[in-house]
Amino acid sequence: MTPVVELDRVGHRFAAKGGAGTTAVADLDLAVRRGEFTTLLGPSGCGKTTTLRMIAGFLRPTSGRILLEGADATRTPPEKRNIGMVFQSYALFPHMTLLDNVGYGLRARKVPAAEARERAGQALELVGLSHAAGRKPAELSGGQQQRVALARAVAIRPSVLLLDEPLSNLDARLRVQMRRELLQVQRETGLTAILVTHDQDEALELSDTMVILNGGRLEQQGAPRDVFPRPASRFVAEFLGYDNFPELPGRGPATIRPEHVRLLPAGEREDGGDTGLDGTVAAVTYQGAGCLVEAGIDGAEGPGSAVRCLHPADDLRPGDRVRIVLPARHLVELPAGEQR
């Protein structure tokens, strides 16, 4: 099946006065299948928004090709791409009612007025705002504006829904709720979606495929269930919250999440296969459900000499001797030679 969106070695360099410019995206290959939810994930400046804007047509790649529905669309203007874009700032038209906002794309497509009204009404109903059809955007809360922006993008039945950090302006509780609603709308409409975000929880919950970018390059892509437990690089590991990079005697770089490290009383031994190290508790931070314990590995120095552990009990104090256990099934080996 032809991918809905395909990037073929796409790159973008921002020109700079006199200088060489900066590379925002380099040689990016990507294929988004029909009905899939893909997230572009990475810290700010990783090129994720640039990539989305190139797919939308607001920015032209400086190299490579973009294919939409199998046809080369690299030079197609945005209005001819049939994309539904939801902006971080929502970008609702302040001088139009919600119904007119949602119907805007249909009128641009010369859909007959009666049908446009009906379809706009349906899209508003999909996001639960039929009762406010006659209101102006300024009368709505942030979450409601977000829903209208989504309805407006969905109403045109786009071949792909592009979401540029749409939830980042909402407070934490609403964000989690809107995530569910977003996923529900995407499932109900069967639309292909590409979401840009820097929030790993959002990516994990929504994605069929997550694409992690770093410095304009692809670091890792795959289903959350594959990527999360098996980060392929130190960058991905750090980004996903792996903050232990212990130096293990006689082994290459490895990483493990704090919640997977276990601390045993000194003298006890780990199961065969797991990695065990003797150490001393350096710091304990009380966190309610447990403690974040930092333990120094005996004989080690430098950044890899300490291990952070989410310890379920509050029974350790600085200076206590412990056996640090790194279970084999959670310890992820990282490619060697990657140093910071």
Place this chain on the structure above:
Amino acid sequence: MLRRVPMAALLIPGLAVLLFAFGYPVAATLAWPPDGDPATVARETGSLLTDPYLLPVIARTVRVSVLTTAICLLLGFPVAYLISRAPARWSGRLLVLAIFPLLLNTVVRTYGWIVVLGGNGLISEVSEALGLGRVQLLYTETAIVLGLVQLFLPLMILSCYSSLSQQDRRLEEAARGLGSSPGRAFRTVVLPLATPGALVGCTLVFAGAVTAFTTPQLLGGTRERLLSTLLYSRVNVSLDWPSASAIALVMTALVLAVSALSGRLGKIGSTSS
């Protein structure tokens, strides 16, 4: 945090100055006209509106002001749009360039036009060289409009720019993404949202054009009188104060009518569409 009462108090100094320097003279013109009584001013106003010599002056003033406003809008809006959409490091410089003429004295700028438009001026010489004969643009309505447009264009650019630069640039992109051509996006999103600023600009330019004196005096001469130059000659040449008061009244009414109209248009624009 300031409370409500002290906030309102902030208005007092400004209001006091307005009351003393504007309210009082206007009231005085009506109630105790210099060298005459209110009845004379009323009679003068009445005769002004039927006088076969003065009616054309009123018509010319309105015509010149409307033309000036329209040309300023047509020239100024695109410039303001360009400046508002230029890269940040350019928009500041362009804006300074656009308003630079405001820093020059009106008389100096107007004398420039005399050099260009006069019987021996640039335009006349070019016309003669082309075999079209000499043209005298100076002391015509065209000259006045040219001068006023140059005078007030920066004001229009600034007003339009203030509206345009506040627009979220994503709005245009949203319109494009939803299927609008650049032209349709401009017509349906940029233009309606810029209307309040353009209306303010039109009001300012119109009011300025009605009351401008130096430019029509120097470029229109005694042949093409406007209300402002007529007012001046009634006060300083014929010393006909009641008639001058009447002219001032008509000018004030014109300006108030236009600003009321623009306020009304602004309200319609924000409730409909």
